[in-house]
Amino acid sequence: MTHRTLIRSVIALLALAQTFLGQQQLVPKDQLDNQTVLLTPAKTHNHATDDQIDGSMHPELIPNIAAYRLFFLAVGLTANPSAGEKTMQSAQLQQLGFEGKDSEGFTRVLQTFRAKYNDLVNTYNAKVPAQATGFAPDVDSFLSERDALVQNTLDELKVELSPAAFNRLGAYVNVEKTRMKISTGNQRSSTNK
């Protein structure tokens, strides 16, 4: 028997064994430490499933802080926005009924938000090793800082916008939750409670 044949036989036998092993959830995820491998049923690319909240089904489960973050990211312009992004922001302002001071204040605050957000992400990513080594930066601290930035932006808007405009923003973002899908793993743990 050649080595190749031998290896093929081993693969076939192990694949058969795997079929049976794959039917079992052996260890609950929350009882695992970093050094323990998850033995979950085989899925595409063997990735663990993530808990997703679909806003079209359960908008009430989308945390406000996540909804504002996604909305600010969609509407806040980057340093070099494309023509399409400018058109979109202008249309969003129109829809929100923001004119004059409200429009100027909203645009300015979101521009600052976007710049700070990019800085925050870049700072975090700079700590990530160039190659996957098993070392992961402190993602919980990053998520906390990220959400604090969103909250600060919201506080600034409360000052910048007229009360009516601020209320309209809240109502609008609430409706927008129906087109959001969020991962519970991408939320700060306190926002999920």
Next chain:
Amino acid sequence: MRVKMKNTALAVMILVCLVSSVCLGQMTPHYDTYTTYALDANDNVSQTVVVEGYTQAQCTFTYVCGPNNQQCTGTYPWCSQPVTHTPSIYNVVNGIGGWSNGTPVNPFSYSVFSTTTTAPLPPAPATVPASTEAKIICSVVGTIFDSQAFTTKIGERITYYGPPPITGPDDSCSYNMLACSTGKATCKQALVGIIWVPSCPNYVRAANLVVSGTCLVSYARSASGPGPCN
């Protein structure tokens, strides 16, 4: 001898991969997605898609080995080679747009990527198809996150409102009387966020964006009188 060693190493790796169920590594994607629409005064629709988040991954795992069922530590094959994760968004309105890729980042990095596609809307009652999808693609194992393709129809519907306008305490105006010269109004929801300074006009024309049969957003401008609704 050298070939034999290579084959043995391969067999061991395959054994580890199959027994551990995670040949390509244990990755848990944590990504949020959001699609939003905006309608401008020139009847152009903008469809914006955002995907952001990160992947949790671990490079090492333990498995039982040896005659005394010892715990051995292994390393996933992908951890010993350069890996990148690339955000990718499909954003198409009426044939305009397509796939766009963000910057490839390290697997543990936090990714933020968004695209906007703007396209003119045809006069009502015509609609145009719109599709979105967001993916995170790993350079080693392929797609690790997929928001799933979503296709819908987008259109514009016009509603005319007439007197009396109701002035709110903050200079906002609302209307509850339709002023359709012809046709029937598809969207009759309250107008959101419209401020008319210094006074509320008697007639307004509200353009509504309709996505998947639902009236989403509207903006309004003054009108001289009743007009055709659809």
